[in-house]
Amino acid sequence: MPESHSAMTRSRERSGSAYNGYVMLAVLAALTVFVIYLIFNAIPADGASRFEKIMFVGTLALGVLSGVLVSIGFFMIQPNQAAVITLFGEYRGTVRKEGLQWVWPWMMKQKISARAHNIHSEKVKINDLRGNPIEVACNVVWRVADTAQAVFDVDDYKEFVNIQIEAGLRTVGARHPYDDMSDEDETTLRGSADVVNNELRVELNERLQVAGIIVDEAGLTHLAYAPEIAGAMLRRQQADAVIAARKKVVIGAVGMVEDALAKLSNDGVVDLDDERRAAMVSNLMVVLCGDREAQPVVNAGTLYQ
Structure with a gap:
């Protein structure tokens, strides 16, 4: 049976080490001064031996190479920024300290923003x-x-x-x-x-x-x-709004009718039988729930004519 693949190993951030960039900047300045001094003051004379010439060239080359290597290691960290340090593919930590930093030139630096x-x-x-x-x-x-x-x-x-x-x-x-x-x-x-x-x-x-x-x-x-159903859903929302408004009106009208009948009965204003009570309820509901103003009809006789 084939071997199953192992799960991916999750990485975890750890603090990386870096040297103070300003100190290394002073070292770079010293190397530059040293190289300039060699060029203008330490050039072997025409009668110098071959060994002296080789030593001069080697020292000059070493000074220039050292300056180049030192200059490669500089990097700047701004606030809310980090640099991931790797050495030949191996994670060596993350530098979050702000300011000018320096690491060995053979270390790779990848800056990442930690800002929002x-x-x-x-x-x-x-x-x-x-x-x-x-x-x-x-x-x-x-x-x-x-x-x-x-x-x-x-x-x-x-x-x-x-x-x-x-x-x-x-x-x-x-x-x-x-x-x-x-x-x-x-x-x-x-x-x-x-x-x-x-x-x-x-x-x-x-x-x-x-x-x-x-x-x-x-x-x-x-x-x-979505556009294909927006019109239909808008009409449905409008219908729901109308139904909700109607429901509120009807519930309010029923309460008003109940209060009116109870007031008439308790005060002894009029004594209605079930038929006349039903007719009054119907008329009041029409008046209260109708979309248009009701036209009153004046009864010149009695309630039973």
Whole structure:
């Protein structure tokens, strides 16, 4: 049977060592002065021996080579910036100390920004929990927390972030409906922004953990039905609004009618039988719930004529 592949070894950031760049800058200046001195004051005379000439050339070459090697090792670290140090492919630590730094010239230096990055995603077309096509987009604030993971555990951590943002947005968007179409109090994309944004941030942190990335903020910036159903859903929302308004009017009218009948009965203004009570209820409901003003009819006789 073939041997199974072992799981990927996760990198962990550790502190790297670097020398004070200003001290090494003084060493470079001393080497420069030494080379200049050799050129202008230590050139062998015409009658010098071959050994003296070889020593001069060797010393001059060594001074120039030392100056070149020293100058290669300089690098600058700005605030919220780091440099990943490797030696022949082996991770030797991360330098986060600000200012001018110096390492041996055969060590490779890769600078990484640890500052906050802001990404506004493209509009993504997905299906919500009920299968309705919708368009969503989000804004994400992220930063590199572990430089070793960002450099060694993923191929391109910035591209990795962009892809995972889209994947996380699709996952969270499919968990909830766009809007609440029932009487149940459920989480919706439109009505529960805080809950959805928090879910998106948690989802992205889980996905980007392998790259040493931390998401500080995440939130939806665009939410709409897809164009092919936008018109139908707008009419449905309008109908829901009309029904809700009608329901409120009817409930209020019923309460007003109950109060009116109770007041008439308690004060002894008029004594109505069931038939006349039903007629009065009907008339009052028409007056209170109608879209137009009711036209009164004056009864010149009695209630029973």
